[in-house]
Amino acid sequence: MEFKYFVIILSVVSILFLYFLSTLSQPIEIELSEISNFEGKEVIVKGTVTNHRITTYGSQIIEIKDILQDNTSEVIVFVGGETLVEYGDEIQATGKVQKYEDEWEVVVDDKRYVKILQKWNNITTPLWQLAENPSKYLDLNINTSGIIERDYESYFYLTDSEGQYSVVVYYDPSLFFNISEGDKITVGARFVYDSATLRYVLMTNQETNSLILLEKRI
Numbered sequence: 001m002e003f004k005y006f007v008i009i010l011s012v013v014s015i016l017f018l019y020f021l022s023t024l025s026q027p028i029e030i031e032l033s034e035i036s037n038f039e040g041k042e043v044i045v046k047g048t049v050t051n052h053r054i055t056t057y058g059s060q061i062i063e064i065k066d067i068l069q070d071n072t073s074e075v076i077v078f079v080g081g082e083t084l085v086e087y088g089d090e091i092q093a094t095g096k097v098q099k100y101e102d103e104w105e106v107v108v109d110d111k112r113y114v115k116i117l118q119k120w121n122n123i124t125t126p127l128w129q130l131a132e133n134p135s136k137y138l139d140l141n142i143n144t145s146g147i148i149e150r151d152y153e154s155y156f157y158l159t160d161s162e163g164q165y166s167v168v169v170y171y172d173p174s175l176f177f178n179i180s181e182g183d184k185i186t187v188g189a190r191f192v193y194d195s196a197t198l199r200y201v202l203m204t205n206q207e208t209n210s211l212i213l214l215e216k217r218i
Contacts (some may be wrong), residue, residue, distance in 0.1 A: 005113065027094050032073040033064050037103045038097045044108055045075060046117065049089045050139060054082055062114070067094075067136045075104055081111035087190065088120030089142035121188050123211075125157070125164040130191065134200045137191045142202065145186040145214065148179060158187060158202070168201045171211060176204075182217025185208075 008192060027042035035045070045094040047064030050190040054060055056182045062085060077093045078100075085091060095108035108114055125145055130137055146158040154173060159166040169187055177186060189202035190208040204211065 032064070032075045035073075035075055035097055035106075038096065039099060042093050042094070043106065044058075044092060045077070046090065046092045048086050049077065049091060050074065051087070052085055060111075062093075063093070064093075064145075067140075076100075076105060077106050077108060077114065079108045079111050082110050083114045083116075085116060086120055086141055087113070087139065088123070089116050090118040090120075090123070091116050092094055106174055124152065127160045127167060130200070131165045132166060134191075138193060138200075140191055141188065141209070142189055142191045143186065143188050144202075145184070147187060148181050148183050150179045151179070155201075157196065159184070168199065168205065170201060171204045171213075176211040179211060179213060180217065183213060184215040184217075186212040186214055188212075 018206055027044050028038075029044040029046070030038060032045060035043070045064070046066070047060055048067050050065055051063040052060060058081070060079040062079060062083070062084050063074055064077060065074040075096070076090075079093075093106055093108050094113040095106040098105060098107055121143050123143055125137065125142050125144050127144055128142065130142065142159070144167075146160050146166075149157040149163075151161040155168055155170045157166050158169050158181075169189060171189075187202055187204070190202040190209065192201060192203050193199075194201045203209075
């Protein structure tokens with residue numbers, strides 16, 4: 001009888017030990033600023049896509065950063081395949097940490113281990129955030145809203161309801177012809193620095209960006 005209980009206890013201990021070993025082998029979620037402490041380890045990282053491109057071998061290089069943190073940590077995610085990410089998307093990647101040409105990167109063998117947590121056009125960024133932290137959003141796709149204050153041939157000023165913050169929006173009037181001054185709109189555009197005018201602007205294009213009319217001026 002005692003031998004029977006011993007076998008049961010031994011089985012339970014063995015199961016618990018195997019479970020413990022499995023937890024050790026599971027990738028852990030880390031902050032981007034901690035990546036240098038996990039060389040050779042399997043990790044999970046999250047961040048906003050700031051750049052991406054396809055290599056000549058069909059792999060994808062995605063650069064991410066945490067725009068919510070007050071640090072400038074950026075990490076490269078090297079993916080063995082192409083994913084449908086866009087600038088400004090929030091993603092999660094699972095892979096192994098390595099250093100390549102003095103830059104830290106997370107190597108993802110299968111594109112299935114790159115998940116889009118939130119598309120950029122589902123994230124609303126108020127104008128005051130763009131104005132107070134422009135470097136955080138530089139070169140990202142941005143979704144924001146406001147009122148058209150001044151409309152010119154190919155650009156207009158988008159301002160908040162209090163008239164405190166504004167940004168220049170460049171657009172193609174042949175594509176977006178149903179808007180006018182005083183209209184309330186949502187803008188989906190790339191936030192860039194215009195070296196000619198020395199200011200940050202929103203730049204729309206036909207492929208990924210949009211102007212959506214929310215309310216016509218009465």
